[in-house]
Amino acid sequence: MSQRPAPEAPARLTRWEQRTELPLFAASLLFLAGYAFRVLAPHDAQPWHDLSLILVWSTWLMFLADYAVRLRLSGLGARFVGVRWLDTLVLVLPLLRPLRMVKVYSAVQQRHDRPRLTLYARVMSYASLSAVLLGFSASLAVYRLEREAPGASIRTFGDAVWWACATLSTVGYGDAAPVTFWGRTVAAGLMACGLALLGAVTGSFSSWLIQVFTREDEKRPPERG
Amino acid sequence: MSQRPAPEAPARLTRWEQRTELPLFAASLLFLAGYAFRVLAPHDAQPWHDLSLILVWSTWLMFLADYAVRLRLSGLGARFVGVRWLDTLVLVLPLLRPLRMVKVYSAVQQRHDRPRLTLYARVMSYASLSAVLLGFSASLAVYRLEREAPGASIRTFGDAVWWACATLSTVGYGDAAPVTFWGRTVAAGLMACGLALLGAVTGSFSSWLIQVFTREDEKRPPERG
Amino acid sequence: MSQRPAPEAPARLTRWEQRTELPLFAASLLFLAGYAFRVLAPHDAQPWHDLSLILVWSTWLMFLADYAVRLRLSGLGARFVGVRWLDTLVLVLPLLRPLRMVKVYSAVQQRHDRPRLTLYARVMSYASLSAVLLGFSASLAVYRLEREAPGASIRTFGDAVWWACATLSTVGYGDAAPVTFWGRTVAAGLMACGLALLGAVTGSFSSWLIQVFTREDEKRPPERG
Amino acid sequence: MSQRPAPEAPARLTRWEQRTELPLFAASLLFLAGYAFRVLAPHDAQPWHDLSLILVWSTWLMFLADYAVRLRLSGLGARFVGVRWLDTLVLVLPLLRPLRMVKVYSAVQQRHDRPRLTLYARVMSYASLSAVLLGFSASLAVYRLEREAPGASIRTFGDAVWWACATLSTVGYGDAAPVTFWGRTVAAGLMACGLALLGAVTGSFSSWLIQVFTREDEKRPPERG
Numbered sequence: 001m002s003q004r005p006a007p008e009a010p011a012r013l014t015r016w017e018q019r020t021e022l023p024l025f026a027a028s029l030l031f032l033a034g035y036a037f038r039v040l041a042p043h044d045a046q047p048w049h050d051l052s053l054i055l056v057w058s059t060w061l062m063f064l065a066d067y068a069v070r071l072r073l074s075g076l077g078a079r080f081v082g083v084r085w086l087d088t089l090v091l092v093l094p095l096l097r098p099l100r101m102v103k104v105y106s107a108v109q110q111r112h113d114r115p116r117l118t119l120y121a122r123v124m125s126y127a128s129l130s131a132v133l134l135g136f137s138a139s140l141a142v143y144r145l146e147r148e149a150p151g152a153s154i155r156t157f158g159d160a161v162w163w164a165c166a167t168l169s170t171v172g173y174g175d176a177a178p179v180t181f182w183g184r185t186v187a188a189g190l191m192a193c194g195l196a197l198l199g200a201v202t203g204s205f206s207s208w209l210i211q212v213f214t215r216e217d218e219k220r221p222p223e224r225g
Numbered sequence: 226m227s228q229r230p231a232p233e234a235p236a237r238l239t240r241w242e243q244r245t246e247l248p249l250f251a252a253s254l255l256f257l258a259g260y261a262f263r264v265l266a267p268h269d270a271q272p273w274h275d276l277s278l279i280l281v282w283s284t285w286l287m288f289l290a291d292y293a294v295r296l297r298l299s300g301l302g303a304r305f306v307g308v309r310w311l312d313t314l315v316l317v318l319p320l321l322r323p324l325r326m327v328k329v330y331s332a333v334q335q336r337h338d339r340p341r342l343t344l345y346a347r348v349m350s351y352a353s354l355s356a357v358l359l360g361f362s363a364s365l366a367v368y369r370l371e372r373e374a375p376g377a378s379i380r381t382f383g384d385a386v387w388w389a390c391a392t393l394s395t396v397g398y399g400d401a402a403p404v405t406f407w408g409r410t411v412a413a414g415l416m417a418c419g420l421a422l423l424g425a426v427t428g429s430f431s432s433w434l435i436q437v438f439t440r441e442d443e444k445r446p447p448e449r450g
Numbered sequence: 451m452s453q454r455p456a457p458e459a460p461a462r463l464t465r466w467e468q469r470t471e472l473p474l475f476a477a478s479l480l481f482l483a484g485y486a487f488r489v490l491a492p493h494d495a496q497p498w499h500d501l502s503l504i505l506v507w508s509t510w511l512m513f514l515a516d517y518a519v520r521l522r523l524s525g526l527g528a529r530f531v532g533v534r535w536l537d538t539l540v541l542v543l544p545l546l547r548p549l550r551m552v553k554v555y556s557a558v559q560q561r562h563d564r565p566r567l568t569l570y571a572r573v574m575s576y577a578s579l580s581a582v583l584l585g586f587s588a589s590l591a592v593y594r595l596e597r598e599a600p601g602a603s604i605r606t607f608g609d610a611v612w613w614a615c616a617t618l619s620t621v622g623y624g625d626a627a628p629v630t631f632w633g634r635t636v637a638a639g640l641m642a643c644g645l646a647l648l649g650a651v652t653g654s655f656s657s658w659l660i661q662v663f664t665r666e667d668e669k670r671p672p673e674r675g
Numbered sequence: 676m677s678q679r680p681a682p683e684a685p686a687r688l689t690r691w692e693q694r695t696e697l698p699l700f701a702a703s704l705l706f707l708a709g710y711a712f713r714v715l716a717p718h719d720a721q722p723w724h725d726l727s728l729i730l731v732w733s734t735w736l737m738f739l740a741d742y743a744v745r746l747r748l749s750g751l752g753a754r755f756v757g758v759r760w761l762d763t764l765v766l767v768l769p770l771l772r773p774l775r776m777v778k779v780y781s782a783v784q785q786r787h788d789r790p791r792l793t794l795y796a797r798v799m800s801y802a803s804l805s806a807v808l809l810g811f812s813a814s815l816a817v818y819r820l821e822r823e824a825p826g827a828s829i830r831t832f833g834d835a836v837w838w839a840c841a842t843l844s845t846v847g848y849g850d851a852a853p854v855t856f857w858g859r860t861v862a863a864g865l866m867a868c869g870l871a872l873l874g875a876v877t878g879s880f881s882s883w884l885i886q887v888f889t890r891e892d893e894k895r896p897p898e899r900g
Binding site for chain 1: 833837840841844845846847848849850873876877878880881882884885888889
């Protein structure tokens with residue numbers, strides 16, 4: 001979303017992206033599910049553990065293949081890595097991939113031709129869905145990084161989710177907080193993204209509320225007269 | 226408020242909703258009072274305890290009856306549950322019902338024909354009133370859920386109110402925080418709603434302040450000339 | 451500021467308010483200084499302690515006299531208490547009185563005819579000055595209420611100022627937080643007012659930054675051509 | 676940025692400032708690097724320690740010389756200190772100097788004639804870069820002030836960076852917080868500046884998101900027809 005396709009984007013690339021959008025989104029949800037299973041399941045659930053490992057790796061290889069095809073079709077060569085930096089980031093950190101759902105959402109809505117939400121409602125629903133997915137991914141990652149650290153305050157997955165809620169809302173009680181280097185790195189990323197997303201929710205809600213009250217004003221005179 | 230009545234909303238439904246608005250709002254305040262009494266009163270205040278139990282259940286049955294009538298009048302059948310999801314939510318979590326006061330407020334103002342507040346002042350007063358009611362309901366719920374939990378930091382109702390203030394303002398000292406699963410669930414809900422409401426207060430205040438200063442600018446030249 | 455003078459405000463009241471604005475503002479600063487001295491000075495600084503007591507009471511009596519005169523001149527009788535609720539509040543809680551400085555500020559600027567700040571700069575400076583005064587008053591009040599409480603984490607005036615900073619910015623580390631009922635009441639008031647003021651600072655800064663960048667855009671083409 | 680050059684700014688001063696902009700920015704990065712080395716390196720790395728001391732002082736003397744030249748060229752005499760208060764502040768607290776990068780950024784872009792970012796993207800990138808630099812400087816300063824304080828919770832540079840993240844995002848867990856007077860003073864400064872910058876990032880992101888969704892709306896009808 002934050003990258004406009006470069007003007008010279010060839011038609012074949014655009015067609016490829018339109019066709020693979022939905023399958024890749026499904027794959028990214030599978031990746032998330034596989035990762036969640038690996039983190040949350042007890043270690044001795046052996047057959048399922050191997051299955052989830054296969055799931056995670058095969059979906060990731062699918063992302064890699066898609067990236068390679070797009071690099072090819074774009075005709076940009078190695079410059080593709082920099083021009084499409086968001087795609088590159090999402091390849092390296094596939095937990096962020098479900099955030100691309102906004103494109104899928106509009107694609108789905110176009111087909112079903114349903115009445116659409118208002119502008120602010122769409123911004124709010126997109127930003128809150130992103131925040132929920134982001135918080136869930138960060139909980140998984142922090143739980144995996146922290147659960148065996150000495151002196152950790154995040155010991156169960158419930159603690160991790162509670163920590164993610166307190167962090168995304170910037171409340172920050174401090175009863176659960178990461179103590180390891182990588183846990184804190186994930187937390188800093190969550191703060192940065194989360195703040196912006198939450199700010200968008202808050203701002204849209206505020207604008208929407210003002211709009212609702214303004215409309216009510218306009219409706220009133222006829223009711224009275 | 227966040228649901229526009231579906232275009233096919235029959236006139237009888239609209240009339241029913243206009244007539245029951247005020248009685249239902251009074252009932253929702255009674256419900257809140259009864260719930261507050263049940264949570265806050267000592268357990269051995271027997272006759273009153275039974276009375277408040279009756280109050281809570283009878284008001285809730287009234288909400289249920291109203292919901293059934295509206296489901297009937299709408300002519301939507303089971304689809305009503307989804308189309309009017311906000312009404313359904315408010316039926317399941319009646320502590321949220323007083324938040325509907327905004328409609329009552331405009332209804333009351335229309336009758337008395339009083340000079341109205343400016344747009345920003347109304348948004349501010351609505352959002353802060355909602356935040357106060359929300360915080361009070363959350364304090365009650367969290368106090369009930371936490372007071373007997375082992376290792377809880379919320380031990381008195383005063384602690385619960387203090388926790389709600391610190392959470393709604395996103396300060397989050399952490400000297401009082403829920404430790405049980407359901408307490409944390411309520412807290413997460415309070416964070417989500419509270420943040421949006423507080424953002425609306427803050428945003429409106431900011432817009433209003435800018436408006437005041439702009440007006441002062443316009444007034445000044447004649448004072449000087 | 452949040453109360454427009456009622457339309458029937460007689461000319462004599464307006465004149466009285468214009469004339470007493472500056473002396474009353476000076477008195478409110480004296481009140482704050484006297485209060486600060488009473489709270490901060492060691493208890494055995496006897497002659498000064500009595501002096502500050504006299505200062506606090508005499509300035510407050512001055513506010514009371516002014517309130518009485520205005521009540522008289524307004525011709526509203528007892529309704530004055532409600533119509534001018536902000537004046538009433540400021541009489542009961544004189545620590546909030548310095549917040550009225552915005553009127554003094556415009557009065558002073560009109561006389562000196564200095565080049566004025568832009569709109570956003572004025573909103574920012576007014577809101578940050580108010581936040582500083584509010585934080586200072588709250589620090590004084592909380593320090594006085596907490597310093598002798600058992601188990602208090604605010605033990606020195608430095609702690610109280612640090613607590614006020616962390617609260618106003620909604621950071622809320624929790625290393626210093628009030629534990630008494632009245633301390634927490636002051637804190638809740640600080641959160642409510644502080645949040646709105648800080649939101650105004652943040653919002654104005656954001657608007658101002660966008661304005662600066664927009665202007666730079668407009669300046670650029672000639673530089674290039 | 677927050678000071679428009681006074682209208683009487685002589686052409687020679689403007690030319691001097693344009694020419695010294697880039698060298699001074701490079702010097703300010705050197706200053707930051709030297710300061711960081713002095714704070715972070717072990718004390719017995721003797722030859723390098725002396726070198727970094729020389730670096731810090733020589734760059735600071737360069738800033739002083741530049742200030743003197745500008746004071747001279749401005750023809751304002753001692754009034755320069757007040758009129759250009761931001762320059763004076765940056766001379767006294769040179770860790771804040773890298774924040775001037777926004778001017779350098781536009782200067783560089785003008786030369787390379789690259790396609791420019793949109794308005795919101797520029798505000799966001801400027802504000803987040805400033806926040807990162809500010810957080811890094813504050814981490815260095817707080818780490819130096821706190822590391823030997825008794826009872827400090829900031830004991831490593833990692834703790835200081837983690838504290839700066841939690842403070843800038845207003846999360847404030849409280850697991851790391853300054854305890855000394857000067858550490859808390861730096862923290863209060865970080866809160867004040869950081870809040871405004873972060874508010875600008877959040878606000879711009881929100882506006883940008885709404886813009887993106889609005890554009891998508893406009894694009895849709897042709898896609899459908």
